[in-house]
Amino acid sequence: MSSSDELIMSSNELVEAHSLLWHSGLDYMKSMSLKCAIELDIANVIHKHGQPIPFSKLVDSLKIPPSKANFLYRIMRILVHHGFFTAQKVNGGKTQEEEEAYSLTNASRLLLTDEPALIMNMKSLSLFFLLPAVVNSWQSWSTWLKNSDDMTLFETAEGKTWWEYASQEPGLNHLFNDAMANDSKLTAKIILEECKEVLEGLKNLVDVGGGTGTMAKAIVNAFPHIKCTVLDLPHVVANVQETSTDNLNFIGGDMFSEQIPPADAILLKNVLHDWTDEACVTILKRCREAVLSNGNKGKIILIEIVVETQKTTNKETTELQLLNDVFFMGLSAKERTLLEWEKLFSAAGISHYKIIHTFGIRSVIEVYP
Ligand SMILES: C[S@@+](CC[C@H](N)C(=O)[O-])C[C@H]1O[C@@H](n2cnc3c(N)ncnc32)[C@H](O)[C@@H]1O
Numbered sequence: 135m136s137s138s139d140e141l142i143m144s145s146n147e148l149v150e151a152h153s154l155l156w157h158s159g160l161d162y163m164k165s166m167s168l169k170c171a172i173e174l175d176i177a178n179v180i181h182k183h184g185q186p187i188p189f190s191k192l193v194d195s196l197k198i199p200p201s202k203a204n205f206l207y208r209i210m211r212i213l214v215h216h217g218f219f220t221a222q223k224v225n226g227g228k229t230q231e232e233e234e235a236y237s238l239t240n241a242s243r244l245l246l247t248d249e250p251a252l253i254m255n256m257k258s259l260s261l262f263f264l265l266p267a268v269v270n271s272w273q274s275w276s277t278w279l280k281n282s283d284d285m286t287l288f289e290t291a292e293g294k295t296w297w298e299y300a301s302q303e304p305g306l307n308h309l310f311n312d313a314m315a316n317d318s319k320l321t322a323k324i325i326l327e328e329c330k331e332v333l334e335g336l337k338n339l340v341d342v343g344g345g346t347g348t349m350a351k352a353i354v355n356a357f358p359h360i361k362c363t364v365l366d367l368p369h370v371v372a373n374v375q376e377t378s379t380d381n382l383n384f385i386g387g388d389m390f391s392e393q394i395p396p397a398d399a400i401l402l403k404n405v406l407h408d409w410t411d412e413a414c415v416t417i418l419k420r421c422r423e424a425v426l427s428n429g430n431k432g433k434i435i436l437i438e439i440v441v442e443t444q445k446t447t448n449k450e451t452t453e454l455q456l457l458n459d460v461f462f463m464g465l466s467a468k469e470r471t472l473l474e475w476e477k478l479f480s481a482a483g484i485s486h487y488k489i490i491h492t493f494g495i496r497s498v499i500e501v502y503p
Contacts, residue, residue, distance in 0.1 A: 164216055167209050169264045171218065172257055176210075177238060177245035180219070186235035188226050210236060218242050254320045259313035263461075265306065267292055267299065271464055286466040296465055301369040311370060314404070315348040321403065321437060321496075322352030329491040329498055332435060333399075336360050338428075340397040342389050342421060343405035346374045347382065350401075354382050363395055394420050396428035403437040407458070408467050411478060418482035422503040434501040439469040440489065454495050475499070 143151065171177070179195045180187050187195070189210070193203045214221045219242055224235040238246075244256040262268065271291035278287045288296045300307050325332065333339075333353060337360065341350045344364035354362050361381045364371065368386035375384045385392065390413075394400065400421040406414045418434070425432035441455045459469035470478070479487055479501060486502040 163212070165264055167212050167216075168218065168260060170209055171213055171242075172245060172260055176213075176219075176236075177242040178247060180236055180238055180242070181246055181249075186222055186224065186237045188224055188235045189233045190226075192236065207234075210234070253323055254316045256316065258309050258316060262309055262313045265309075267306075268464070284466075287464045297367065301367065307369055311346050314345040318345065318348035318352070318403065321493075322349055324491075324493045325437075325498065326352065326356050328493065330356070332490050332498060332500060333357055333360065336398045338362070338397045339399045339401055340365060340395050340424065341401040341403070342394060342417070343402065343408075345370060347371075347377075347384060349403055350382055354379075363397070365389060365392060365394060389417060389420065394424040396424050398425070398428060398432045400424055400432075400434045401437070402434060406436065406438055406478075407462050407469050408465055410466050411474075411481075414478050415481045418478065418484065418501075422482060422484060425503045432503065434484075434503065436499040436501060437496060438475075438499065439495050440475060440492075440497050440499075441469050441471045443471070451495055458495070 174196050176192070176196070179192065183191065183195070189203075189207060192210070193200075193206060196206070198206050210219065210221070213219050214236070217239055219236045220239055221234040221236050223232050225232055241256075243252065244254065245260070246252060247255065247257065268288075271288045274291050275287060278285075278290045281290065283290075286295065288299070292299055294302075300310055333356070336357070339350070339353060339360055340363045341347070341353075342365050344350055344366055346366075347362075347364045350362040350364045353360055358381065361383075363383045363385060364374075365385045365387060367388065371384040371386045375386065378384055385395070402417070402421065406417065409417065421434050425434060439455050439458060441459060442452055443456075455469055462468050468474075475487070479485070484501055484503055488500045488502075489497050490500050491498045
């Protein structure tokens with residue numbers, strides 16, 4: 135078929151192609167309506183109401199001026215469409231006319247704050263993805279791609295690395311650390327319920343890039359005989375160092391220059407996807423040395439994505455893995471396929487690994503130095 139023949143489409147094909155591009159251009163409205171709902175604290179307002187909240191009551195509770203009520207109605211309509219809330223018709227309101235009343239879904243329950251029954255919260259992570267500095271860097275994506283310098287996209291846009299940026303913005307540092315800590319609450323629950331054996335028999339563990347220590351605390355609570363050390367950047371551990379105990383210790387330093395303490399196990403959770411292959415090989419080599427210097431039977435435990443692009447894989451799983459992959463392009467980093475993981479291990483002098491468990495889009499991988 136000649137190239138001009140390919141340009142001839144049926145009406146259906148034309149509408150389908152047109153819709154895909156139209157939809158892709160507006161996809162960010164889903165993110166922005168979620169951000170708006172979080173900033174307005176809609177989930178907590180609905181929860182505090184104790185029953186489905188009629189639209190007119192929601193308008194009053196959020197102090198939305200009557201002239202803007204219709205805008206809120208339409209934001210709620212798309213949020214319901216995307217599964218963040220549900221809506222049902224009720225009689226009532228000021229005019230006694232039928233109106234919508236909104237309830238939470240499991241997704242919006244994860245936006246509730248100060249709810250001890252909830253093991254984690256997704257508010258900080260959702261807001262982090264949509265921070266102006268994070269979103270703005272993507273405006274220079276195509277320009278950055280053509281530059282031959284080795285700056286990351288984030289550095290090109292902001293003039294500093296993401297880690298420098300986070301260290302200089304206390305609010306953002308807190309938001310990021312809180313997002314990671316909440317993710318660790320979920321991961322700790324999964325590991326302790328579904329593959330606890332990965333931690334059994336260990337006497338000590340170092341969580342490299344372990345953030346504010348949520349994962350390490352969960353490990354110490356479940357296995358009080360394991361001595362845990364968290365190594366992370368000084369600005370990250372600054373406020374938690376005083377919470378050190380006999381079996382939980384924090385070190386503020388750079389994993390590329392600070393010595394990683396010898397241990398039976400080194401945990402790297404969501405760390406390697408922040409780095410280039412070269413940096414990952416350096417990190418893995420340093421972790422390997424720390425394990426080997428403690429005897430021969432240790433291991434490195436990775437909690438990371440293994441990208442699956444086979445047709446048999448659930449489409450949504452692959453999509454979220456690929457979205458993460460392009461997101462980490464902002465740091466010149468990436469999510470990796472199994473083959474790419476194997477290449478990294480081999481470059482770091484590691485020949486054996488085992489995927490112990492897969493949950494959602496991530497896997498727990500034991501790596502034996
Ligand atoms: C994506 S976060 C993961 C945090 C934690 N492991 C978790 O999953 O909740 C990456 C962590 O690596 C830390 N980090 C970045 N550069 C580092 C360095 N040079 N040395 C030590 N930690 C570093 C960050 O401060 C951050 O806490």
